[in-house]
Amino acid sequence: MRNNPDIRHGRHCVFLMHVHLVFVTKYRREVFTKEILDALHVIFAQTCLDFEAELVEFDGEDDHVHLLVNYPPKVSVSSLVNSLKGVSSRMVRQKNFPSIRKKLWGNALWSPSYFAGSCGGAPIAVIRQYIEQQQTPH
Template sequence: MSPRWKPNPDVRTGRHVVHHLHAHLVFVTRYRRKAMTGEMLTRCEEIMREVCEDFEAELKQFNGEEDHVHLLVHYPPKVQLSKLVNSLKGVSARLLRKDYDAHVRQHLWGGHFWSSSYFAGSCGGAPLTVVRQYIDNQQHPV
């Protein structure tokens, strides 16, 4: 590394890759039922942090309401986002049902906690217009 270059701690390096991948994830409770309490959200964040660590990812931000949660995850390129999501939803559902069984049974039924769908959006880095402009301005050999 050049001594003039200040490394960005969010830009990670691997053996053959330099990456800076972030995803905004949103999970909604089944039937959009208001099943989450403040205590459950705190526990959910702990669970999801542990799952992310297992995938060598980092949960940068977490918050939610009674019927959904938002996550900002920094993950390596070797991780399939769909597998990370399945693990986040599966592990958290199982442990939240176990820890708060009586409360969850009042709001949800049928063995499900999260809706089967989710939102995933890529984020971070330059806006799309800037990236397009940068690519367009590359010097194409004649």
């Protein structure tokens, strides 16, 4: 663990936290092209930096995107998601992609819901076994 370059250090903590996020377009409309996904990749990466987080992986299809984000414990997932969705919606609309204007109206790019799953590190069963094997004092 000491030699793992992915482990990050805060002032009073050592951490390695990842979250898998999935955002779906409003009404599940198929609006994304490669050009839009490339723009979103840049926007998400920059927004993550504002939270001292790192966009580790990104990809998507025509109606949804997947993000893998390494984030510090001081950041709540909900505030990270709100910023990622809000900034990306505003920035993509400012770029005036015609495919989005035709299929979505108003100011919403994203559905209000999202998926967030914690990931990384050892599986739960392994952690549970490790904790159970601790030598409890008598």
